[in-house]
Amino acid sequence: xxxxxxxxxxxxxxxxxxxxxxxxxxxxxxxxxxxxxxxxxxxxxxxxxxxxxxxxxxxxxxxxxxxxx
Amino acid sequence: xxxxxxxxxxxxxxxxxxxxxxxxxxxxxxxxxxxxxxxxxxxxxxxxxxxxxxxxxxxxxxxxxxxxxxxxxxxxxxxxxxxxxxxxxxxxxxxxxxxxxxxxxxxxxxxxxxxxxxxxxxxxxxxxxxxxxxxxxxxxxxxxxxxxxxxxxxxxxxxxxxxxxxxxxxxxxxxxxxxxxxxxxxxxxxxxxxxxxxxxxxxxxxxxxxxxxxxxxxxxxxxxxxx
Amino acid sequence: xxxxxxxxxxxxxxxxxxxxxxxxxxxxxxxxxxxxxxxxxxxxxxxxxxxxxxxxxxxxxxxxxxxxxxxxxxxxxxxxxxxxxxxxxxxxxxxxxxxxxxxxxxxxxxxxxxxxxxxxxxxxxxxxxxxxxxxxxxxxxxxxxxxxxxxxxxxxxxxxxxxxxxxxxxxxxxxxxxxxxxxxxxxxxxxxxxxxxxxxxxxxxxxxxxxxxxxxxxxxxxxxxxxxxxxxxxxxxxxxxxxxxxxxxxxxxxxxxxxxxxxxxxxxxxxxxxxxxxxxxxxxxxxxxxxxxxxxxxxxxxxxxxxxxxxxxxxxxxxxxxxxxxxxxxxxxxxxxxxxxxxxxxxxxxxxxxxxxxxxxxxxxxxxxxxxxxxxxxxxxxxxxxxxxxxxxxxxxxxxxxxxxxxxxxxxxxxxxxxxxxxxxxxxxxxxxxxxxxxxxxxxxxxxxxxxxxxxxxxxxxxxxxxxxxxxxxxxxxxxxxxxxxx
Numbered sequence: 001x002x003x004x005x006x007x008x009x010x011x012x013x014x015x016x017x018x019x020x021x022x023x024x025x026x027x028x029x030x031x032x033x034x035x036x037x038x039x040x041x042x043x044x045x046x047x048x049x050x051x052x053x054x055x056x057x058x059x060x061x062x063x064x065x066x067x068x069x
Numbered sequence: 070x071x072x073x074x075x076x077x078x079x080x081x082x083x084x085x086x087x088x089x090x091x092x093x094x095x096x097x098x099x100x101x102x103x104x105x106x107x108x109x110x111x112x113x114x115x116x117x118x119x120x121x122x123x124x125x126x127x128x129x130x131x132x133x134x135x136x137x138x139x140x141x142x143x144x145x146x147x148x149x150x151x152x153x154x155x156x157x158x159x160x161x162x163x164x165x166x167x168x169x170x171x172x173x174x175x176x177x178x179x180x181x182x183x184x185x186x187x188x189x190x191x192x193x194x195x196x197x198x199x200x201x202x203x204x205x206x207x208x209x210x211x212x213x214x215x216x217x218x219x220x221x222x223x224x225x226x227x228x229x230x231x232x233x234x235x236x237x238x239x240x241x242x243x244x245x246x247x248x249x250x251x252x253x254x255x256x257x258x259x260x261x262x263x264x265x266x267x268x269x270x271x272x273x274x275x276x277x278x279x280x281x282x283x284x285x286x287x288x289x290x291x292x293x294x295x296x
Numbered sequence: 297x298x299x300x301x302x303x304x305x306x307x308x309x310x311x312x313x314x315x316x317x318x319x320x321x322x323x324x325x326x327x328x329x330x331x332x333x334x335x336x337x338x339x340x341x342x343x344x345x346x347x348x349x350x351x352x353x354x355x356x357x358x359x360x361x362x363x364x365x366x367x368x369x370x371x372x373x374x375x376x377x378x379x380x381x382x383x384x385x386x387x388x389x390x391x392x393x394x395x396x397x398x399x400x401x402x403x404x405x406x407x408x409x410x411x412x413x414x415x416x417x418x419x420x421x422x423x424x425x426x427x428x429x430x431x432x433x434x435x436x437x438x439x440x441x442x443x444x445x446x447x448x449x450x451x452x453x454x455x456x457x458x459x460x461x462x463x464x465x466x467x468x469x470x471x472x473x474x475x476x477x478x479x480x481x482x483x484x485x486x487x488x489x490x491x492x493x494x495x496x497x498x499x500x501x502x503x504x505x506x507x508x509x510x511x512x513x514x515x516x517x518x519x520x521x522x523x524x525x526x527x528x529x530x531x532x533x534x535x536x537x538x539x540x541x542x543x544x545x546x547x548x549x550x551x552x553x554x555x556x557x558x559x560x561x562x563x564x565x566x567x568x569x570x571x572x573x574x575x576x577x578x579x580x581x582x583x584x585x586x587x588x589x590x591x592x593x594x595x596x597x598x599x600x601x602x603x604x605x606x607x608x609x610x611x612x613x614x615x616x617x618x619x620x621x622x623x624x625x626x627x628x629x630x631x632x633x634x635x636x637x638x639x640x641x642x643x644x645x646x647x648x649x650x651x652x653x654x655x656x657x658x659x660x661x662x663x664x665x666x667x668x669x670x671x672x673x674x675x676x677x678x679x680x681x682x683x684x685x686x687x688x689x690x691x692x693x694x695x696x697x698x699x700x701x702x703x704x705x706x707x708x709x710x711x712x713x714x715x716x717x718x719x720x721x722x723x724x725x726x727x728x729x730x731x732x733x734x735x736x737x738x739x740x741x742x743x744x745x746x747x748x749x750x751x752x753x754x755x756x757x758x759x760x761x762x763x764x765x766x767x768x769x770x771x772x773x774x775x776x777x778x779x780x781x782x783x
Contacts, residue, residue, distance in 0.1 A: 018556075025552065029545045040548070044540030046458035047531050048777075050379035052304060058455040075548075076456060078449045078465070085462075085555060086469050092559035092582075093477075097507050100572050104503040123495075127416040129350040135645055139568040143717040146725050154570035157502025162421050165506055165569065169645040170334070172729040199734040203333075203340035203348050220484040220491030228482055229501070250490070 108155030110238070113222075113231050113245050114294070117257040117282070120218035121291030124284045125164070128205060133170035136295070149176035159231060171202055178296040183267035186289045208285040209273070215257060215282065219250050261286045264293070304378050305386040306676050308395040312371035313669050313676075315403065317758050319363030320662075322410075324754060326356040328747040335740035346414055354425045355413045360657065361423060361520055363406050368665035369524040370402070370441065373464055375672055376531045377445065380460060381452035391447045398440040405433045417494050421509050423516050424478050428496045431479045438475070442468050459547045463527030466555060470519035478512035503570050507562075514562035521656060523554070525620075525664050526593050532668050533597055533617045537607055538777035542599035546592055553589030561586055564635035567644065576637070583635035590628035597621040611778055612687040616667035619695065623659025627652060642717075647736070648709025651702045658698045658750055666690075666757055673764045674779050678771055682763035684781035686756055694753035700746030708739035 032038040045057055074081050114122060125131070138144050140151040152175055157163055185196065190208060193200040225231040226247065233247040247253055261282045265273040268289065276283050333339045333349045340348050374395060378384055385392050409426055412418075418425040426434070445468055449457070457465075480499035484491055500508050534541055541547055563571070563579020598621055601607070607614045630652050634643045643649060674681055681687065715735065718726040769782055 026549065029548065033545075040544045041540070043456055043458065044534065044544045046380050046454065046456065047460070047534045048538065048540060050382065050535070051774075052302060052382060052384060054382070056382055056454045060453055060455050078446065078457060081457070081462075082446075082465055082469060085466050086473070088552065088555045089466070089470050089559050090473060091556070093473075093511055096560065096563065096575055096578065097504075097511060100575070101504055104507070104571070105501055126418060126420040128348070129354055129418060129420065131420055132350045132353045137569055139641070139644075141568075141641065141717070143719070143725065147716075147729070152570055154503050157506075157570070160502045161500070161505065162419060162498040163502050163505040163509065164420065167422060167565065167645070168647075168649065170733075197730050199730050201334055201337045201733060203337055205345075205348070207345045214492065217484065217491030217495045220488035221495065221497050223488040224482055224484040224497055227487055 104154060105158060106155055107158030108153055111155055111158055112237060113159045113225070113233055114291070115245055115256070115260070116215065116218055116222060116247065116253045117213075117260045117287055118291045118294050119222055120213045120215055120257070120282070121284075121287035121289070122164075123218055123221070124208065124213065124288045125291060126162075128208070130174075131164045131166040133166075133168065133202070135166035135169050135173045136175040137165040138173055138175050144173070148173045149179055159225075161225060161229075174292065174295060176296055178293045181292070183264050183289050183293065184269050186292055187268035187270055187273070187285060190285055190288075205285070208288060209283055211284045213282040213284050213287040215254055216250070219247075219253055222247055222253075257282065260290060264290050302384050302386060304375075304384050305392070306375060306672070307392075308385070308399055309371050309374035309672065310676050311399050312367045312374060313672065313761075315406075316364055316367035316371055316665060316669060317754075317761060319359055319367055319406065320665075321751075321754050321758065323356060323359030323364050324747070324751050326352050326359060328744065328751045330356060331740070331744040331747045335737060335744055351414065351416070354418055354422075355410060357423060358409055358413060358425060359406075361516070362409065365520055365657075365661055365665065366402070368528075368661075368668065369467065369520070370398070371672070372524075372528050372531075372665075372668050373441075373445070376460055376527070377448050377464070380454065380458040380531065381448055382454045383448060383452050385448070388447070388451060391444060391451075394440055394444050394447065398437050398444060401433060401437040401440065405430060405437065408433070412494070419479075419481065419496065419498070421478065421498070421505075422513055424475075424509070424512060427494045428479070428481055428483050429494065431475075431481075434475065438468075438472060442472070458531070459541070459544065459551065460527040460531045462551055463523050463530070466551075467519050467524040467527070470515065470523065474512045474515050474519065478508055506566060506569065507571055507575070510565040511559070511562040514565055515559055517653075517656075518558040521661050522558075522590075522624075525624075525661050526554075528664050528668050529597055529617060529621060532664075532671050533600055533614075533621075536611070536613050536617070536667075536671055536778060537601060537604055539600050539602075539604055542596050542602060546596050550589045550592035550596065553592065554586075557582055557586050557589060561635070564640065567635070567637055567640040580635045580637055580640075584632045587628060587632050591625060594621045594625045594628070607778070612684060612691050612781075613667045613671055613779055615688075615691050616663045616670075619691075620660050620663040620667065623655055623663070623698070627656035627660065630655065642713040643709060646709035646712045647705045647739070648713070651705025651709060654705070655698070655702050658694070658701065662750070663694070669761065670757075670764075671779050673761055674768075674771065675774055677765050677768075678774070679764055679768040680771055681779060681781040682760050682768040684783060686760050687781070690753045690756040690760070693756070694750045697746045697749030697751075697753065700749065701743055704739040704742040704746065708736050708743070711735060711739075 029040060033040055042057060074084055138148045138152045145151055189196040190205045192204050193202040222233060226233045233245055234243055236242060237244045258277065258280065261277045264286050265277045273283055273286055277286060330349050330352045345351065385395060408430055412427060412430065413425060417427045419427060445464060481496040482499065483496045485493040485495065498505050530541060530547065560582035561579055563575045564583045567576045567580065598618065601618065608618055633639055634652060670681060670687065712732050715727045715732040720726045771780060
């Protein structure tokens with residue numbers, strides 16, 4: 001088969017694949033927030049509460065504790 | 070999947086890398102071999118021209134002059150035939166430039182002479198009234214670094230198979246001889262003397278006769294070869 | 297559990313801030329000088345061959361891109377990195393040593409770059425002029441910076457990486473890849489055993505070299521002038537205004553969009569050249585698509601100020617940052633327009649291109665770095681900013697400078713492009729090349745004046761910083777949000 005043709009098909013498949021990933025990501029961002037699994041907007045606080053003494057938004061230690069339970 | 074990636078710095082970095090490396094692979098790799106094929110008649114630079122090209126680079130002539138004629142009538146009328154891919158096969162690095170503060174030089178050898186260049190580089194305004202190009206007088210006294218140019222020629226010959234000492238067009242004669250440094254230097258001096266005489270400047274001729282090639286002579290030899 | 301004695305350690309951030317100011321003044325000073333050389337060529341001869349335009353132009357671009365901008369990027373990294381990860385550099389002797397070594401090697405490299413460029417050592421590839429021994433130095437401190445990034449991440453207290461860190465990581469990876477591939481060169485001395493030891497020859501020839509160079513050149517702009525500056529604004533604007541990012545989700549989406557699309561756009565530097573046609577088209581198309589993620593970030597920044605626009609009037613730092621994102625929007629719209637083939641045919645090789653570059657660098661990069669360093673200064677020295685009035689004056693002076701710069705270059709570029717292609721009634725070219733040069737004199741003069749305004753602003757900045765460091769009123773506690781300023 002003409003390699004140009006194969007190239008064309010691959011290109012099209014790839015574009016469709018990327019479009020899926022992109023929309024998948026957008027949907028993921030909004031759905032996980034709606035379902036309450038994850039609150040992305042709270043990460044905005046990372047820049048504001050950034051003292052050494054302020055409580056981490058998601059601390060490494062807490063996270064580890066959760067996993068060990 | 071996504072939130073996992075956001076919390077694992079290592080895999081996150083790998084992901085970012087794949088995303089940014091992707092475009093380069095798709096754009097640059099496929100045509101790489103084809104782009105480096107020379108057009109018929111293209112020849113590597115001889116020692117003097119290569120040394121002149123290095124002078125061109127050393128003083129960053131490419132900051133103001135392009136070497137790329139685009140396929141428009143207004144450009145071909147002004148500068149000559151538009152540029153072809155294979156003409157650049159021996160250009161390491163390429164010297165297309167990105168800004169025309171001065172005119173394009175890709176075919177300057179077709180319409181300028183050695184004495185024009187010498188006068189122009191000595192005092193641009195006397196040749197082109199209103200020019201904003203500065204004079205490059207230090208090129209008239211600096212000696213050309215032939216040894217570095219020779220080292221470059223040997224390097225590209227060895228590493229990239231650039232056809233020095235070879236019969237390129239199949240007429241049974243060696244097209245661009247290089248040989249040992251002494252041989253190459255002698256050839257360059259002979260060529261330089263011709264250029265120096267064309268410039269009609271006695272100081273340049275004397276310098277070449279004493280075995281030293283001024284940078285300007287090498288540069289003019291290079292510019293004359295741009296056709 | 298936490299040791300109250302530990303504080304954030306700003307040593308390295310301070311050092312890099314000094315360098316940003318120093319190289320800003322040097323790099324832009326040279327820029328102003330060569331701008332006036334184009335209007336008044338006699339200036340070329342002030343210091344013999346060392347002030348020729350062609351000698352100084354690479355020095356200008358390198359000093360500003362790799363001296364000023366990189367210093368700004370590193371200064372902010374050594375500040376922001378600690379804060380959003382909630383870990384101090386003082387907690388790790390190793391990272392502290394890496395940071396200091398990074399600084400000194402970087403400083404030496406940039407000094408060597410200045411010396412070698414003035415003494416004619418150059419590879420001629422734009423923004424990659426430095427010869428191979430310096431390239432090796434660059435690689436070493438770049439790796440050190442990587443160790444510093446990932447080392448600090450390794451000991452962090454905050455699990456999630458804030459969006460700014462994403463951009464710093466991308467900067468690190470992107471520049472590493474681009475710089476390595478574009479600077480592939482063979483030192484000739486080691487093959488031939490003679491000649492200048494500094495000399496090298498590119499691994500790629502002709503059209504290939506051009507493709508690799510502009511893949512690099514365009515994306516050096518991406519990963520030095522865009523990505524890390526976005527990293528800065530995502531931290532400093534929310535912090536200074538006390539407002540969280542308008543939409544964190546949008547910032548994530550724009551990040552991936554920018555990463556994917558940016559690298560394709562390099563082809564727009566090669567339109568109507570001898571590279572394959574499909575690549576030129578690809579460069580053009582992706583450049584237009586690039587508007588989306590760029591405006592995504594920029595709008596996100598502007599919307600962060602929603603309901604708080606009063607701060608724009610009161611706080612000069614907010615002024616700097618809001619104008620920076622506005623210039624970012626302007627130049628990311630202008631760039632794609634110039635990438636459209638028919639526009640590019642006119643704009644390429646003219647002064648419109650440097651005009652475009654300077655919208656971005658003076659307006660977006662320069663303003664953001666100035667604002668970031670002035671935000672940090674009171675926190676470095678526990679003093680107020682010495683003079684709000686001076687900062688305000690600097691803002692207006694520099695803004696005027698930028699406007700003069702880009703408006704004169706727009707006119708100059710389009711004038712020149714039109715004159716190059718103009719024909720008389722018989723179809724012959726209407727102008728000789730020199731006609732298209734002399735006509736630019738007033739615009740070159742105007743551009744020089746614009747640059748001079750910006751340059752004077754830099755001295756006001758340096759003075760204000762110095763006074764803040766030494767003489768301003770002391771503050772007891774690190775300010776949470778808005779930076780305190782005296783009259």
